[in-house]
Amino acid sequence: MDTILTLTLVLIFSIVTMLLYLYFSRKNPGENQSITVTEKPLLEFTTCLLCGSHLQKGEKMKTDVYRGNNYSVVHITGCPWCNGNRGNRSRQCPQCKKELPMDGYLVGKMWKKDNGKIHVQVSGCVLCTYGKQR
Numbered sequence: 126m127d128t129i130l131t132l133t134l135v136l137i138f139s140i141v142t143m144l145l146y147l148y149f150s151r152k153n154p155g156e157n158q159s160i161t162v163t164e165k166p167l168l169e170f171t172t173c174l175l176c177g178s179h180l181q182k183g184e185k186m187k188t189d190v191y192r193g194n195n196y197s198v199v200h201i202t203g204c205p206w207c208n209g210n211r212g213n214r215s216r217q218c219p220q221c222k223k224e225l226p227m228d229g230y231l232v233g234k235m236w237k238k239d240n241g242k243i244h245v246q247v248s249g250c251v252l253c254t255y256g257k258q259r
């Protein structure tokens with residue numbers, strides 16, 4: 126008698142769990158996805174800040190990140206089309222409008238906002254950023 130009761134309880138329990146699982150997995154698959162995505166992209170640029178090339182998926186601007194306590198310093202050396210990787214299009218600093226040499230790069234600050242998104246603020250190229258501070 127006891128074993129039959131236990132079996133029935135286990136059966137009911139597993140059916141309820143399955144129904145709950147089906148219900149929740151159908152209800153918010155989008156929410157689960159957005160949670161996993163927020164950590165993924167580190168730096169996303171669709172247009173190269175230096176040469177203005179429209180970047181496709183997989184073409185990324187090369188960045189060197191130097192981590193600090195409150196924020197990180199990023200050196201942006203350009204996309205494959207202007208950093209010598211696939212091409213050498215002319216590069217212009219968005220701040221001082223001067224043409225950047227091949228070994229030049231943009232300097233930016235990067236930090237995580239309260240909402241978890243990563244924010245990058247470009248202050249200029251190596252010439253005008255470090256020139257101003259002196």
Ligand SMILES: [Zn+2]
Binds near residue numbers: 174206
């Ligand atoms: Zn570029």
Ligand SMILES: [Zn+2]
Binds near residue numbers: 250253
């Ligand atoms: Zn500049």
